[in-house]
Amino acid sequence: MTALVVDAVAHAFRAPGAGRAARRAPRTPVLSEVSFAVEPGTLTALVGPSGCGKSTLLRVLAGLLVPELGSARIGGRDLVGRPGGVAYHPQRDALLPWLRAIDNMTLGAETAGRDRAAARAEALGLLERFGLAGQERAWPDELSGGMRQRVALLRTFLMPQPALVLDEPLGALDALTRRRLQHWLLDLTASDRRPILLVTHDIEEALLLADRVLVLSDRPGRVVHVEERPDAAGRTREQAEGSDRAALRRVLAALDGRAA
């Protein structure tokens, strides 16, 4: 397993519309030379104000958007402009309405070349954990928003790519299911050696799940703070809670644009 490396990625969008006037209009910068690496077996969370370019960065890593500057790679593979290099979980669930839940779950894995029967068997084994037991033959229209989100998350985890890039994967879930899946994500980082990059609006979720939290500034997003999470081993509960509160203060201060 190798690290997911993002090197000085910067991007600006053209104003909407066509023709010469639109082409001459100044572009809107959304990302400003963002660099970091996510090591194998670790989870990095990306937090930042709405519109600061988090989803834009993830689309770059998914090969769906070519940035103005910078590079991204995993191992020897260049990700820019080449879809399919990472297991990408978009903000919208993007389930295909004409496929049953189980077939939606395995679609990404099959498209990436995984054996269908193996992906199916793994999906069926994970249904309970994802709160989807008995739903495998349901059509997407028959599922609640939270269930659809879980089907989409399962689809991403079955994909064989060497890194996971998740855009708000737990955003639409009720509090209880969210907690269950947070714990599942924690277990996953302990057992799955792939680097994971997670965008979330929930700072406490970021601090709970991540080995490292990157805070982006307002648009154009740049990294203004890196919060390294200490390993829980060897700390008393008081030490752990104290350090969690201090970390929360530092991240909130960085989001407000001031020192903690």
Ligand SMILES: Nc1ncnc2c1ncn2[C@@H]1O[C@H](COP(=O)(O)OP(=O)(O)OP(=O)(O)O)[C@@H](O)[C@H]1O
């Ligand atoms: N295809 C596009 N064309 C023009 N502007 C775009 C395009 N996609 C995104 N933008 C703009 O780029 C900025 C960054 O968008 P992005 O979705 O990356 O932000 P974000 O940090 O993920 O926001 P949120 O937290 O609200 O999901 C926004 O101002 C958005 O309007």
